[in-house]
Amino acid sequence: MMKKYQESFSCQEMCPSEYLKIALHSHVYEVAQVTPLQVMHKLSSRLKNIVLVKREDRQPVHSFKLRGAYAMLSNLTEKQQSSGVITASAGNHAQGVAFSASHLGISSVVVMPVNTADIKIDAVRHFGGKPLLFGSNFDEAKVKAIYLADKNCLTFIPPFDHPFVIAGQGTVAMELLQQDSHLDRIFVPVGGGGLAAGIAVLIKYLMPKIKVIGVESEESASLCAALEAGFPVYLSKVGLFAEGVAVRCIGHETFRLCQKYLDDVITVDNDSICAAIKDLFEDVRAIAEPSGALALAGMKKYIQRHAIHGEKLVHVLSGANINFHELRYISERCELGEQREALMVVTIPEKKGSFLEFFKILEDKSVTEFNYRYNGSKNVCVFIGVRLQNGRCERDSIVENILNHGFPVVDLSDNEMAKLHARYMVGSRSLQSFRERIFSFEFPEAPGALLKFLNTLGTDWNISLFHYRNHGTDYGRVLAGFELSHQELEFDQHLSKLGYTCHDVTTNPVFQFL
Known part of the structure; x- marks a missing residue:
């Protein structure tokens, strides 16, 4: 079966009925749960609509990714299963593959970036997978995983761009229709597009009157970029706050399905995501990860933008694998988001x-x-x-x-600089007159990261201002000022060699006043 569908996938476009057939034979309920569909009473009253949440955080691995991973693993040939599997992921897909492989008695290797949080590495081990740390980001880890797959005759399990994975995620749509078919709109988070594509293709095949809306983070809107270009394109960079959807390029098959079957796409900022996390906690006592609350943030923005009243709306809470210390940052930002x-x-x-x-x-x-x-x-x-x-x-x-x-x-x-740095700093403008430039930096967060950052900056320039605060995320942010006179060209050349994302914010009003 695996060979048959791989050939079909590579030679022709699969139709909705084929996706439905795969979903019905996906065996996901050997490990996955039929997750609750709950009413958010407080939010429903506030937004003048019936707001429902699909609780995919209640899966054994606390995310929907288990569905797609198991759908593909359970359809491997005996030879493929005996040889083992490999994947690349820093988050929920890693846990889904490890859990599924363990249940089926398949050995699994998960290549994870070296800066992956310990909680995620430990989860992969707990579910029976073997973590292998490599690279500074997902793309580097993926290249390594594909190389090892070819070298060691392992089957690579893609995180989103494969019919079995897409159909497995699409089982969420079938559950929704069984739980409540009188829905007006479904809001789905979009990263690589597996969940959005799976839900959209099945909903439009079975109940085409229901609208399906994709929601992206403004910092990783790969679907919007692809829709504008007409084909999948690589983003120059992605933000890591909503890490579960931080994908530089949407999949080719997922893009085809999203382009054809999604009714609309909307993007939201990080503060709106933080506000949605708070809504979920206050209403149903769920603690969502940022990407898990993405769909609700999009729903709230969509309701306001289109003046929607009296409809029955569903959003998918896609995951709850959050670093506990990240909640401090979320708590501080949600008031601004609301x-x-x-x-x-x-x-x-x-x-x-x-x-x-x-x-x-x-x-x-x-x-x-x-x-x-x-x-x-x-x-x-x-x-x-x-x-x-x-x-x-x-x-x-x-x-x-x-x-x-x-x-x-x-x-x-x-003002992002005010929200991220200025409100935590105590001081005043310097009365001395000197040439000063201010930069904001992002760097991978890991033990010793700040020391490495300072060593990389070097000691050739006097630091006139410095602010760093750990927010519990996988990347750190520093605001730094430098006293410069006749060394600006040399300094700019040094910055370009650092390898860190940085922006000159000298003209920001925060610096001008404070």
């Missing part, structure tokens, strides 16, 4: 009574933070956070009120 906090910088005169005069303007507003440092000048900039009850309208009203009272103010609520 438009429940405003960040701003206000210039006040450095004289007695200025603080009191300013706070009288805010009246009964709840202040979430207030950062100030004396620097001896006539005027000083303070960094302030204010709790909001009515979102953007209230935020604009507060800014206008402060301006009307004669205090210059700049709204930083949408």
Whole structure:
């Protein structure tokens, strides 16, 4: 059977009925669970729609990836099973393959980037797989896995771009229709496209009136890029916050199916994802990973954009394999994602009574933070956070009120540098006059990563500002200032050799004021 479908896949496009046939014979329920479809009562009331969540976090490996992995592994020939399998993944697919292979008595190797969090490596071992650390990212790990597959006669298990994997993920669609066929829209996260393609092709074949909406992270919108180009393309970089969907290029078959059967695609930012994680916890006590809450974030944005009321909407909570320490970052960002906090910088005169005069303007507003440092000048900039009850309208009203009272103010609520760095720093602008440039850096987070980063920067330039805070993610972010005079060309050449993602943010309003 495996050989037959591989030849079919490579020579011609598979039709929906073939995908349905594979899904029905996928054997996924030998290991997978029929996951609950729950009503989110609080969110339903708030959004004026019936909001349902498909709880794929309740699978044995806490993600939907088990379905596709088992569908493919269970259809391998006896020879392929006896030889063993290999895959590349830093997340949920790795655990799905390890669990499935162990259940079937197949040996499995999972190639993972060297900076993969210990919790994920330990999970692969726990489920019976053999982790092999190689490369600095998924793409390098995948090249290694394919090389080892050819060298050692192992079968490579792709994370999304194969008919068996797609059909296995599509069993989610069949469950949804059995649990509630009176649905208006289904929102599905998109990374490599396996889940979205599997759900879309089966829903459109069985219940074409139901709309299927793909949701991507703005930092890894490979489907949107492919739709614009007309074919799969590689993104120059992807953000790692929603790591489960951080795919540089969507699959060829998954793109064909998504292009043909998805009704729409929407993208969301990280703050919206954080807000969706909070919604899930408050409503059904689920703790989703960022990619797991992606579909809900897209649903909320879609409802607002298209003024949807009175519909029955489903989103797929695709996974819950989250690093516990990452919750700190999520908790801090979700208020901004929900438009429940405003960040701003206000210039006040450095004289007695200025603080009191300013706070009288805010009246009964709840202040979430207030950062100030004396620097001896006539005027000083303070960094302030204010709790909001009515979102953007209230935020604009507060800014206008402060301006009307004669205090210059700049709204930083949408400024990434303010949210990531400035709110955690205490200090003031330097009174010394020197040529300074500010850069934001991203680097792989691992033991000793910060030391390695500093060693890589070298000691040829005076560091005038430095801020780093571990957010529990797989990458670190540093804000650094450098005193430069006649060395700028040499410094720029050094930056290009570092190999880290960096941006010059010297002109950012945060640096100009604070």
